[in-house]
Amino acid sequence: MSASRQKKVYLPTSARKNQFITVGFPLTDEFVNHYDNIDDCYREFSHLVFKLAEEFELYNVHVVATDKLPVVRYHAESYCFPTQEQLRFFYNPAHHEANRLHMTSGYRAKKLKIVFLSTGTELRNNAASFHAKIQAFNNALKPMLPTQSLAIKVRDHQHISYDFFAKNKGNKESYAYKLRVLNNRYQRRECELPEDVSSLNYVLITLPVGRKLKNQLLDDTATDYNSSYQALCDNFIEAAKSKQLTKLAVIANGKVPLVRNSKFDELNSTDEFQVIGFDPNISEHKPVCHWNHDEVAEVIRFVVVAGKEDVIDEGYGRFMNQVEEAMRKFIKQYTFDKEHVDLTIRFHQHLSYKA
Template identity: 45%
Template sequence: MASMTLNRVYIPTNARNNQYILAEFKPTEQFYNCFDDLQSCYERLARQLFAQCDEYELHNVHLIANDKLPIVRFHEESYCLQTQKQMLFFYNPKYHEAHKSYWDENVKARKISLLFLATGSDIRANAANFHIKVKRTLEALLETNQSIGANALRVRDHQHLTYDIFAKSKGNKESYGYKLRSLYPRYQARNCTLPDTHSEMTYATFSLPVTRALKTEYQHLLKHDDYSQFYKTIEDAFLSSCAEKQLSLCAFVADGRLPLVRNSKIDKNAANIELQKLSFDIESDQVQNASIWESDKLVDTMNFVIVAHTSHKKDMGYGRFMSNVESVIRAFADRLHINPNKQDVNIRFFQHISYQY
């Protein structure tokens, strides 16, 4: 019984589950030459996609042909907001459904993305079935539109589990013990076959707003146009908390960009005006810490990332890893004198698996 408890993490019952699958391909000139113009290209592809989605009961799907990165988050109201580099989708899986397309009829997209959002309840329990439906849709789409080309699709399955680490302090006493098994064996057990050649990433993120209370606590470090001592203090507190739990793949990002976590064997570190790509070698025993901030810029929100090493992948799951992550965040919050009764610290547990279709 003690062993079972050690391999579970107890998460509040009001935690939110999200899942989405992103299928992407890079259209060639041969692909575009199959259509009279860009508008007819995108419109026909959308009709073909949504027809297959109706067939396989996929109720919230988007075609994106504007070279922007989809970001998916939970919200009680449905929104789609665009920035220069991102498509931000906010939705509640229980209620929101849509089939929509986004493109510029004057621009050939370098990449076309098909975004499938999970709907209904029990998202985590039904994750494999959702993936099966998406695979069948993609198979049918490739048969209908052979100009996409064989082995052209890159499929990424993203699952998030989000909760306030201080939920119990605010009166939410009920919790459920999760083993957090990795995606590949979970899907195998539910007859969802994935290629042997695939890539998995598991990690946790959380963010802290730079509140008035935090500024007051560290006002002696906040000098006009020089916030380096403030950031170094936050960085030291975070990395020290990680080191105490032998978590060696970590990042602190406080330059206004959104961190994106990638496997270094597939993607390298990169950045644009909105996004910061962080690449980790999850098989290396070397400490990999990233700290990204600007001494003359005080941000509104600081972002933190803790990535699971290959050694954290246990048969029982990632429960022990997440228990250690929680311990890190609690110790870090305590060092910063964050009041758990008044402030939410939302932790997001990510599981990603990707493969070439």
Template identity: 50%
Template sequence: MSRSHQQKVYIPKDVRSNQYITAEIKVTDALLAHYPDYKTCYQTLSRIIFNLAEQEELYNLHVITNDKLPVVRFHTEAYCFPTAEQIIFFYNPEYHEAQTLHSQDDYRARKIRVVLLATGEDIRANSANFHIKVQSFLAKLMPQLPEKDLAIKIRDHQHLSYDLFAKAKGNKESYGYKLRSISDRYGARSCPIPELHGSLCYVTVKLPLSSKLKQSLLPKEYTNDFSPLYQKLEDAFIQATSAKQLKRVAMVANGLTPLVRNSKYDLVDGTDEVQMLGFDPNVEEQQYTRHWDGSHLVEMVSFTIAAGEKDCKDGGLGRYLNRVEDALKSLTSELALDKSREELIVRFHQHISYQTPEQLVS
């Protein structure tokens, strides 16, 4: 197989592409001093944000002032589900628009988080244009903030999601992606990204624990100890990923939502709803974390496989995702799965983050 062919990954044509950008503004005493109360601060700033966003043709955005974490997923209908710690947005980029303030009047937020969801068609192909629009929006927003020294943290989130078992269901058509890092793609489209930025690429897969799967992995006689189930899955996962030299992996089976961060820059403490996973893409040693409790049966197990710094250079992301797919196919071949009826959704995530540079606010 040629090197050029290895750099491509063939993904089902019905792949779904998502992109959203968050802009985080720290709430300081100096900022709040300009308003009589929290409610007035949040409502005043949200009106400014919504008006400026519409000028930049940004039609789906949310302002979060209760410190809840945004989670974005595709759906044919638009939904917003708040939990104690998260706000889960479901939407279809082709149809859905929104301007919503998610607030708690008597609560002092640590940060004001603006969530801008990409809209239209060909989300991945137009990702740089969307980022440029957001940069222009922020350049206009910052002079209108009452405090001029506030920095803004930008996080650009993109992912492709598709069924690993698509071919078994008769979906034979695929498209060859030559994956590149966000900074390389944006550089080719005249979208400025500061040299000092953080980036992370990883794949997540959620494996539902069906009755058939549990029966095949658990001993015939067992009490309330599900350790044999989790241990078999863990052993199979480690074996499959190690065979493909995938060193940054995690297994989560404790009912929490995995959240991946670059451990070189971000703290990785967990919460009541979120299991933080930290990987350093620059470290070549094995990085494996597991979070499961044999006394607690969960509905699904989450697997995470992060890319290294070398995987993201010189067309390496295609080779990385091919290795991930090979590892997942090896893992699932050991399980009692009906590939013609069951889904295993692969989500390929690309993140980039940076502090707002001075040239954007001049």
């Protein structure tokens, strides 16, 4: 492969893009006491948010007062499913718009959060302008709030996801991506960010464990799957390290991996989330593996986190090529029905800062 091709990754044209931005702050007594009761606080605040969002041409906006973590995925239809810890948004950015308040009457949230879902058809091309709109919205909102001492934080989340077996299903066409660093991409499009920005880039690979794969991975006659899971993890780690990928995790306990920068964030796992921490500035990390020894996982998730050493020419194209090469080496050890099994690869780009 030529040097220029190594800097780009060729993804199927069927790849899906998502972007959502959250603006949140702790719900202080000073803020709440401005209203008659907590329900009025939520309703009046959301009314202000939705009216202002319309002025800034932001058309899919949610106010979350339940302390649930927003999770956003593409879907042809629009749904919002709450779990105990998550607020799962499914939508098609090209078609779906919404203004909705998510609250439980009488419940005092720890934080108030505004979730902006990107709309349109060219999400990556318009990502900087979308972020700039949120910045302008935020600047207009601040003077309207009952207190000016709020610790507001902005988080920008971008995903691009695709089926690793897309070609086996007849999706032959591909498109080249350099996957530029968000800070640089925004700066080139005149969207200025503060100097103190935290960023994290990683890949989440989702492998469903069907009957045929389960028979290859796990001894179905056993009551303890420790050795089977350990062998699986060892095979993945060996394949990844052969491609110079060292920040790795394997999650097979039914929980959703939640990747955090260990330099800044607390790493407390929950019933639904397996929180794993990596410092992108540290080159070596001990692989993280979690499974339940007495259960067969329905889904196995692999995480590969990018560090500073994984960026060339301001992009993650080479890094993604390394991830794909590692997965090819890993899956060679197993038999897949590639025409029917979806091996989903999702590249995450996150940044956050105090507004």
